[in-house]
Amino acid sequence: xxxxLILLALxxxxxxxxxxxxxxxxxVKNGELIEATLYHxxxxxxxxxxxxxxxxxxxxxxxxDTLGNKTAVGTYVNGEKTGTWFFYQGNEIKEVSYMNSKIAxxxxxxxxxxxxxxxx
Numbered sequence: 794x795x796x797x798l799i800l801l802a803l804x805x806x807x808x809x810x811x812x813x814x815x816x817x818x819x820x821v822k823n824g825e826l827i828e829a830t831l832y833h834x835x836x837x838x839x840x841x842x843x844x845x846x847x848x849x850x851x852x853x854x855x856x857x858d859t860l861g862n863k864t865a866v867g868t869y870v871n872g873e874k875t876g877t878w879f880f881y882q883g884n885e886i887k888e889v890s891y892m893n894s895k896i897a898x899x900x901x902x903x904x905x906x907x908x909x910x911x912x913x
Contacts, residue, residue: 820844826851833859845871867891 816832827844838861842854849872856865867878873894880887884905890898 833857835859837861842869847871 815834816836818832819830821828823843825846827848829840829842829844830838831840833839837859838857839859840854840856842850843852845851850869851871853866853868855863858864863881865878865880867874867889868876874891875894876891878889878891880889884903886902886904888900888902889896
């Protein structure tokens with residue numbers, strides 16, 4: 794009886810593990826671009842963004858950790874990082890400026906800090 798219960802529990806555990814649907818990466822043509830949604834093994838979105846007709850990363854890309862928390866947001870032009878990217882780790886934010894796909898400047902701060910921004 795004990796062996797039967799152990800076997801039943803094992804089969805149930807394996808059945809549940811294999812019964813979960815694993816999301817597959819999706820690629821949807823959107824005009825001249827291909828919209829990509831990439832998933833972690835646990836089914837949570839890992840990255841979203843676009844590819845151009847030459848299959849190079851382009852436009853805004855967003856990355857997420859396995860819990861769905863945003864970890865990075867940035868822009869690609871023809872496969873090269875460009876402009877200002879933001880990287881999130883806990884309550885620390887890094888602002889990284891790219892020029893020719895190389896790091897030009899890095900600023901870090903802790904979220905919750907008060908910042909006054911003016912266009913003057």
